[in-house]
Amino acid sequence: MRYIIIGAGAVGGSVGGRLAQAGREVVLVARGRHRAELAAHGLRLLVPDGESRHRLPVVDGPGPLGELRADDVLLLAVKTQDTVAALETWADVPVAGGGTAAERLPLVSLQNGVESGRLALRRFRHVYGVCVWLPSAFVEPGVVSAAGSPLTGILHLGRLPHGTDDTARRIAADLADARLEAPVVPDVARWQYAKLLWNLGTAFEALCGPAADEAAHALLARVRAEGERVLDAAGIAYASAEEQRAARGDKVTLVPLDGAPRGGGSSWQSLARGTGTIETDYLNGEIVLLGRLHGVPTPLNELLQRLAGRFAREHRAAGSMPVTELVRRADEAERG
Known part of the structure; x- marks a missing residue:
């Protein structure tokens, strides 16, 4: 699976960096100075067990990627007020083998609140919610920090509006390898409201x-x-x-x-x-x-x-x- 981090700020950058450390394939989506720094110098991730730098593909949208892969996972980590624009940008991107991202790919909402999941379900068929417990910060362009230890975060994960499936379990397994515990639950909205x-x-x-x-x-x-x-x-x-x-x-x-x-x-x-x-x-x-x-x-x-x-x-x-x-x-x- 390839993880496309839409919004590689504090949360998105921390998850992307940890996944990259665990050997997973990651693409970062960012804008402005942050994108420029990521492209030029890589993602600098500050965590309790040490600093690391990850030179990962960086794009400002789907255009440079062309056709998306059938094993892509879209991790949406923008602020809620930016969700609609992000969904509109990625929904109709074609996927290898036919269909669009909205029709075929899993979209995982790594966001606070509950509104983004509802917005995503208007456009995407396969939406997963996350209760994000991940203390992180955007330090400066190109640099994010995640201060949690021994785990970087806990991300309760499940389908929206409810349920679990094999895709959720595969994503959870990758997150677990990346120091991010991800319990797969059938009632993720209950955790999100908490x-x-x-x-x-x-x-x-x-x-x-x-x-x-x-x-x-x-x-x-x-x-x-x-x-x-x-x-x-x-x-x-x-x-x-x-x-x-x-x-x-x-x-x-x-x-x-x-x-x-x-x-x-x-x-x-x-x-x-x-x-x-x-x-x-x-x-x-x-x-x-x-x-x-x-x-x-x-x-x-x-x-x-x-x-x-x-x-x-x-x-x-x-x-x-x-x-x-x-x-x-x-x-x-x-x-x-």
Whole structure:
């Protein structure tokens, strides 16, 4: 199997680098300076067991590849807001032996939230969801880091909307060889919704920085409790915190890496890099949407969605809002 990593940033680059280390065939898809650095110098991967460099094929789209191979696997690792463009770019690419990528190839969503899988199912026949537990960072063009040890990450994997098959098991086996545990589960959406609840805190982190005091942790608990009320009202199942802890244990422990300070997760990194966009509409915004559909108020997640979007559009600094200010606004939002 050849793995085409569509979006070779923090998560995509870490998975691609680890797969390459394990001897799997990998193609990286990237743009701009990142693509130029990857093409010129290879992918530099920083992990606890040492630094490595991988000179892999790098493209900015399907054109240079021509006809895709029947054993290709598309790993989609762009941010959710970039999903539609990526699907449109790759869906109609021809595959050797007939048909298109959307008709024949597996597409694996290595993304936060749940919306990308739904979008993919509109275009692709064979879609696989992943609950991504992989602490990673885009350090600079050409360089990504993954600080987890002894495993780089845990990626619960299954077909969408549900089920398993031999393709999922083959992908999981390759990931396992690459220091990425990949339990194949028939109910991957249940794990994705559990991760969604966790990701509701990424907007807080982007605004205020990592939670460091009692007030911050108390607000995060309120935000996630609001999310749980919404999922319960919608009848959506999600893995419990106890089940997640049992599955992960101490398999992915963060280790400080020289030259790769970790300031925060993916939303924090979006603000820190000044990308102008942030994934919050598909994280906190998913809870807001479900709350409106099922009659559950979501003032805290609405607030985080709105503020994080404003910070991104205005290119405001990551972590620049005082926690006390956000708590004050949250209290006001709940009072209505």
